[in-house]
Amino acid sequence: MPTQNPYRHLAEGPFMRSGMAEGWQTGYDAAISSPSEVPPHPLVRDPDFMDGWEEGAAAGHADGQAEGWRLRLAEDGKGLVPGKPDWEPQASGETGATADIRRAWGAVGWVPLAAMLSSFAPDARGVHFLSGMALGRVCVDRQVARVYLPACSSAFREKAGHSTDEPGYWFGTARESFDEASAEAHAHANSRLVHLVGVVRFQPVGAHNFWDWLPFYES
Incomplete structure (x- = not known):
């Protein structure tokens, strides 16, 4: 625990x-x-x-x-940094029409969760460093088991069309549906270059900034 x-x-x-x-x-x-x-x-x-x-x-x-x-986001926007070289991802367990994701990497950090909180509960009050705590509270209040966020990392922000809010990262709309989040991530993957695209999956674990990175496309 x-x-x-x-x-x-x-x-x-x-x-x-x-x-x-x-x-x-x-x-x-x-x-x-x-x-x-x-x-x-x-x-x-x-x-x-x-x-x-x-x-x-x-x-x-x-x-x-x-x-x-656990993995973490690189500060320069180049994506996930391995927490341990021989660490193996786990099966994601997702199903659905667009669920071609098969592996999930355990990750930690507030950056994607702050973007998820802003999208999923824009009226929620929270501190960036404690985004997991605030988002977990929203999930409990709404009786939501999981939230999904389309995401992409790239060191080539200008070429990939990424927001300048966080260097090199793009985040879509947070949703309760994995299939909808996956479809938006696919659309981003098909229209951008030099990036790693996937879905951030969040499910409350106390007050932690824990999440899973579900990657499915690299170019």
Whole structure:
């Protein structure tokens, strides 16, 4: 069972801001994608964020050793970075008219979940670093088991027609239907160049930024 953010209740106040909660989650996300060692904390001025980050990183590294490492999005927009070279993807279990996806990679990080939250629940309040917590709450309220987001990564943003919101990434419309999300991703794949296209699948796991990357097209 993955360790839960012990400070998530601090992010549910009127201003939705907690350095400890944000720091813990970002530290956890970084460490569960770093099998070699616990990564050093970033250079920030908020002492609460730094303290939370170090606690979260220790927890993430321990969970990675016990339950397996996860992928993460590269900061330069080049896609997913392997958490461990010999890590194997799992069967996705999806079915339907356009479900040609067969493998899923466990991943972590708030970037696609923030885009998913903005699309699926634009009125929801949340902090980017804690997007998994906010999106999970929306799913529980709406009794939604899974949410799917068409996504694409490319280091050639200008050529691929990608948004400049996140370097090199394009995100479509979040949906409850895998087939609809897959169809939109296919349409993007057929009209863009030099990219890796797939669907981000989210299902609530406590307060975590966990998601699955379901790739199906590379050019």
